[in-house]
Amino acid sequence: MPKLPLQVWFGLVLAVVLDTAVQISWKAAEMNIPSSATAMQTILATLTQPLFYGAVLMFVVQYVNWMNVLKHVDLSFAQPITSLSNVTILLLSASLLHEDVTLTRWAGVALILAGVWFISTTKHKTNLDDLTHEVEKELSISQSRSS
Template identity: 35%
Template sequence: MRRFYVFGFLLLMAFDTLAQLSFKLAGIHALPVAADLAWLSRVFGQPWIFGALAGYVGAFFTWMSLLKHAPIGPAFAASHLEMVSVMLLSAWLLHEPLTLARLAGAALIVAGILCLGAAEGDTPEEPSGLPS
């Protein structure tokens, strides 16, 4: 079951990262930003928008599969790992600055997820009361 969690959360992070980076790239290529139909057509005319949609659809189905088996606390926390991956990939691919505050925030996110995962592993399973 542990492999299922690791693979599932890595897949979820990949889909979420694809969606976020694709939206960023679609937005960048549709500049300048304006609150009008021309700007919306530029955004939705970008091929990156399909990556964003594919990422969100993939993330949805991966998340639904994970929720059937994973404990909700660590699962919810781990679902936010894409914040770290998007930050790192944006720094590499889009040359966004990696500040000390961003790196500290990423470290806190990862530390929180590890703490929740460790706490969940130490908790004995409670009987559900449902017949098997």
């Protein structure tokens, strides 16, 4: 674990909390709309839901917070941490929204979290052009040394 200022940890926790809150309240807003509604009716009805605007507001706060977090830590560190919102969302969807969260879903989320961790912790900047550039730089250094 890298040593991080308390403010950054707070930002990361806030990111998970806000992501969870956005999704849960958005879903709660959609649950108020009759299931017979067509796609167009759903979109229009969403715009009349106070919970949806709550979600939008939190999304804006989330955006500011996220930019602030990324100023201090790499995306490769922040990304796996925020994917933990999958866990909080499953917990709240079961307790607050009474969704039937099966063992299969939990297993799937476990695999996804492992996958996100694998993808995020690899070295970055693997663009081939960058690599070629590095090699060329090395070559010119060794050439200038030998001449």
